[in-house]
Amino acid sequence: MKTTVSRRTAPGADRSLAVNILALAELKTVAAAFCSAKVDVMALKGAYLISEVYSNIYERQISDIDLLVRKKDLGAAELALKRTGYTLLEGHSGRTFIRREGAAVLAVDLHSAIPYADETEVWAGACSYVLDGQKLYSLAPEQNLLYLCYHMAGRHADLDEKWLRDIGAIFAKFDIAPEKLAALADKYGLREVCYHALNEASERLGLAIPQNALEVLKPGSSIKNFIVRAVCSGKNRVPFADYFMELVVHPRTLLRTLFPSPAFMKERYGAKMPLMSGFYIVRPVVLAFKGALGAFGLLFSLRRGGPEHVRRM
Numbered sequence: 001m002k003t004t005v006s007r008r009t010a011p012g013a014d015r016s017l018a019v020n021i022l023a024l025a026e027l028k029t030v031a032a033a034f035c036s037a038k039v040d041v042m043a044l045k046g047a048y049l050i051s052e053v054y055s056n057i058y059e060r061q062i063s064d065i066d067l068l069v070r071k072k073d074l075g076a077a078e079l080a081l082k083r084t085g086y087t088l089l090e091g092h093s094g095r096t097f098i099r100r101e102g103a104a105v106l107a108v109d110l111h112s113a114i115p116y117a118d119e120t121e122v123w124a125g126a127c128s129y130v131l132d133g134q135k136l137y138s139l140a141p142e143q144n145l146l147y148l149c150y151h152m153a154g155r156h157a158d159l160d161e162k163w164l165r166d167i168g169a170i171f172a173k174f175d176i177a178p179e180k181l182a183a184l185a186d187k188y189g190l191r192e193v194c195y196h197a198l199n200e201a202s203e204r205l206g207l208a209i210p211q212n213a214l215e216v217l218k219p220g221s222s223i224k225n226f227i228v229r230a231v232c233s234g235k236n237r238v239p240f241a242d243y244f245m246e247l248v249v250h251p252r253t254l255l256r257t258l259f260p261s262p263a264f265m266k267e268r269y270g271a272k273m274p275l276m277s278g279f280y281i282v283r284p285v286v287l288a289f290k291g292a293l294g295a296f297g298l299l300f301s302l303r304r305g306g307p308e309h310v311r312r313m
Helices: 013-036 046-052 071-083 119-124 141-155 161-173 178-188 191-205 211-217 223-232 242-249 251-258 262-269 276-303
Strands: 042-044 065-068 096-101 104-111 127-131 134-138
Touching (some): 013 065, 013 104, 013 127, 013 134, 046 065, 046 134, 046 161, 071 096, 141 191, 141 242, 178 191
Parallel strands (some): 042 134, 065 104
């Protein structure tokens, strides 16, 4: 683990440092609990980046701890979290566990899959690292970069500055192979998402994104590319755009989103049979309506000349 702390000149650096130190200490505790349960755990996004990628741990504040386990280990991982004092946050769209420590609320988002990737491939290419004596895993650099691009553009339709800086930090830390990145992006249908996220990091923030990576990844003309470019090039987020971006970027996950498992419906809505059948009717209608709002919002934005940066289209 790299815990470099140098001159803290950035606004909010002291708060970020305090929050991140607490988060890393909690990550170590959770990793130890998973180790005792014989569960391999992978740190995603900020939980990994602040200790292993950024030069100083205060540079990128995190709000929760994202962890990935194998599907077969999900039950054991949940039990380990509960034994550590965590409880499942009901009414949330994901598997979020919280624990209170004084005034602080600690949150762990537990994942059992990278939505677009095969589990065996993800774990076969995983890299291990040690956090204060506890072994954890991370995505391979190219996989990590692709996941960050998918998360911000394909999942949330929001290229937040913090997430864009994550991209720059990975390029600064690792020797990314553009051809390997492009091959992975093509395999998962994420070429457009990856290119436009990298391009925004370069143009909007002036981050050092290698030009050859942009050249290799540049997509051809298509409706998908037009939509992804429109969403990614807007500095201001288009409301509800995330509800239709999943259909555009990764349609294979759409059915699971519209009709999730009964266990999810029970945790998300507190629904029980026979009322649960009604939620299976209402949920896809509501999500489709929100997706339509997002599509109309994007069209309205483009008709008005688009949000800032769309003029580059």
